[in-house]
Amino acid sequence: MATDRAATLAALRARLARIQGGGRTAADAVPVAKPVDAALPGGQGLPRGSSHEVAAAEGDSGSTFGFASMLAARACAGPAPQTTFWIEPEPSIWPAGALRFGMRPETLVVVAASGVDSLWAAEEALRCPAVGAACLVYPKPLDLPASRRLQLAAEAGGGIGLVLVRPEALAQPSAARTRWRIASAPGTGVRDYDLGQAAWRLELVKAVGGRQGEWTLVWDEDEQALLPQDVQPTAVQPVRAFL
Template identity: 30%
Template sequence: MRHEIALNSLRTQIERIEGRSARERHVLPFGLMAIDSRLPGGGLALGALHEIAGGGNGAIDGAAASLFSAGIASRTRGKVLWCHTKADLFAPAVAQAGLLPDRVIYVEAGDDQTVLACMEEGLRHGGLGAVVGEVARLSMTASRRLQLAAEGTGSIGIGIRRWRREVDASDFGQPTAAMTRWRVSVLPSAALPVPGVGRHRWLVELIRARAGESADFELEACDDTGRLGLPAELVDRPASADGWRRGASA
């Protein structure tokens, strides 16, 4: 009994030191066991910051990363604040990923610093379902401020990393305070039995998950409810043969 009391006291002290509240941390499940099983709590942590970037040419245009982010944001409650420096977001595509126009508040900022300031203000507000910001650079200090702001209100923060040159994407390897780090690359769509283009496919890489596991997933892009899908040929693949697990991440 004494040991249990001592352990509870120690946990409380650790939470206080790390700036965490005593309340339970909630998650937003993807609804796919292959992904949720790699994430602590069985889903994407709410009240936290997450980083998402595009792979290959997507490091510049950010299209797949933006739609992946829109799918996540669409499954939260409340308005979504979307901050950017380039007014090149294609709203109809965002709507097809489940995030309807009447839910989004767009903020066009002049530079990354202004985007980060708007994101922090939005996360501290507490009345938003998600706060999304497109930035090239995200320092440890800036990401820590966003993480703390998200923890204080329970809103989810999403930092979409976009660069002017593909070579600049090496900055994505620098450490930040984000709970998870993702990279989304475009794959060829599935062939259809009739002329046309099948549902878009992505290679989704969970590069880092604090207290979780890193992994790669071949997935069908978000539908109009913000849900990802497993390609038909992978649905019945045994877990032991899926080849997605890459290892544990601190």
């Protein structure tokens, strides 16, 4: 077991060393959606160089995975795409699903780690300037010292830390700059057999330098945009039947 752990940590160090040279040219904020951005510090989006916590309703982890994938994809986008680290005890991220929210599979690094090892991996990833986002799935309550270390690591590297936590974790003190609660909302299928666009009820529980708020938003996959539910998504064109 100790040998496996050492090998995992060595592999992570080697991977970070290979991508260390990537520069950071992105803006200071990651846009979420226009009505949401207005509530965030600076009014431009999710601040870079900071850590953020996201919790979903019990049994609705798909919402947090979709939201985190979208934010990570936007944090890493640009002429010189940056890397996303996804850290989870038993990785369950589905690359095809992440692609739906704009994430490029070639920029995704998945790390299987739990407990203190997962925290260490997230901190090391966040300190690397070439890492645009580090997503940490953390099933236990995150204590204040650990959240501070993640925040300091994000400040050092300039990326965003996304910590996917259980709902009860939001009751604990945290150094995260924003904290979110998310749940699925009815989709927008336009045909009987269409599963529709992903839709979320998003609550900004905490925003240092911003304000709280709630929104119902729909993900328009064609436009790669998160829109208010009352805005019509891109129309789906009829599919010509095969003869």
